[in-house]
Amino acid sequence: MKMPEHILVVISGNRKKHEALERALKFAEYNDIHIHLFNAIYEPVLELTDVLSTEHREQMKEQHLADRRLYMNTLAEEISSQGIACSVRVEWHPHLHEIIEKVVKDLQPDLVIKRISAESMSINPFALPIDRHLIRYCKAPLLLVNQSEFSDSPILAAVDILTSDTDHMSLNKDILESAKLFSHLYLAPLYVVNAFITHTVSAGIDFPMLDMEQLNRNTESYHREKLSELLEKNHVETTPKQLHAVPGVPEVAIPQVVKQFNCQLVIMGSVGRKGLSGALLGNTAEAVLAELNCEVLCLKPHH
Known part of the structure; x- marks a missing residue:
C-alpha cells in the first residue's frame, strides 16, 4: 500500500467528533491528499406508504438530504480552509455497506477510513455487521478506527x-x-x-x-x-x-x-x-x- 492520496472518509451521522476524519487529516501532515467525505442516511418511516403520500415522502426525504448536505458542506469548508482538497457525497440508502461499496467503485480511493461500529463484535453468521461485511467485500484498503490520535x-x-x-x-x-x-x-x-x-x-x-x-x-x-x-x-x-x-x-x-x-x-x-x-x-x-x-x-x- 502506497501513501494514500485519495481517502474516502465515512462520516457517521451528525456527531461532535469524527474519529475517521481526524485520522484522515493526520495523513495531510505527510502528504497532499484529497478527502472524499461520504455519508448515507435513511429513514424507514418514509417508506410507510399507507401513512404518507408519495409527494409528502419525497419532500421529507429531500429535506433530510438537504440538512445532511448542509452539515457535510460545513465539515468540508473547514477542511478546505486548511488547504486540503475536499469533496462531499450524501446518499439515501437503507444498507450502508452496499452504498459504501458503490462509492468505492465510483471513486477508486487509495484508502477507506471508517469508525468501528459497536456491532462489529457480533458473531451471528446470518446477520453480518457492517464492518465485517466491508472487510469481506470492500475493494479498497479499509482502515477501521476507534480513536482520532x-x-x-x-x-x-x-x-x-x-x-x-x-x-x-x-x-x-x-x-x-x-x-x-x-x-x-x-x-x-x-x-x-x-x-x-x-x-x-x-x-x-x-x-x-x-x-x-x-x-x-x-x-x-x-x-x-x-x-x-x-x-x-x-x-x-x-x-x-x-x-x-x-x-x-x-x-x-x-x-x-x-x-x-x-x-x-x-x-x-x-x-x-x-x-x-x-x-x-x-x-x-x-x-x-x-x-x-x-x-x-x-x-x-x-x-
Whole structure:
C-alpha cells in the first residue's frame, strides 16, 4: 500500500467528533491528499406508504438530504480552509455497506477510513455487521478506527508464511509494506506475527518413540526461520522481540499478541470468501476483528 492520496472518509451521522476524519487529516501532515467525505442516511418511516403520500415522502426525504448536505458542506469548508482538497457525497440508502461499496467503485480511493461500529463484535453468521461485511467485500484498503490520535504502541502485521497461492503471497508483501508505512507515520515499533498449528495426538493413543514437545519446538523454530526469511526478503528490520511465531489458529493467536503488547493497529489481509462458505465460515480477518479491541487495516489481493 502506497501513501494514500485519495481517502474516502465515512462520516457517521451528525456527531461532535469524527474519529475517521481526524485520522484522515493526520495523513495531510505527510502528504497532499484529497478527502472524499461520504455519508448515507435513511429513514424507514418514509417508506410507510399507507401513512404518507408519495409527494409528502419525497419532500421529507429531500429535506433530510438537504440538512445532511448542509452539515457535510460545513465539515468540508473547514477542511478546505486548511488547504486540503475536499469533496462531499450524501446518499439515501437503507444498507450502508452496499452504498459504501458503490462509492468505492465510483471513486477508486487509495484508502477507506471508517469508525468501528459497536456491532462489529457480533458473531451471528446470518446477520453480518457492517464492518465485517466491508472487510469481506470492500475493494479498497479499509482502515477501521476507534480513536482520532496515533500512539506509540506497536503496529502488528499478521502474515501467512506457508502460503503458496498468488493471492496470499501478494498479500504478505502488501501487509509488510503497509506496516512499514504506518510504523513510520505513527513513529511506532513494528511487530510481525504468524500463527501456526501445533501437532497433537488423540487421547488414548501412545507413540513412545515420538517426542511431541520436541516436535512442536522444531515446528516453532521452522516457522520463525521462515518468518525471518520473509522479512529479510521484504526489507523489514525487526528484533527477536518483534518477531512472533505463535501456536494456534489466527483468530485466537493474533488477539493474544495484540493484548500482550497492547498493539494499536493490526494489519492483515482478507481474501473475501463468498457464497455459503463465507456465510457459515466467514474469513480469518472477520473472526479476528470480533476478538480485537484495537484498530484494523484490512487489505485485499490485487486483481
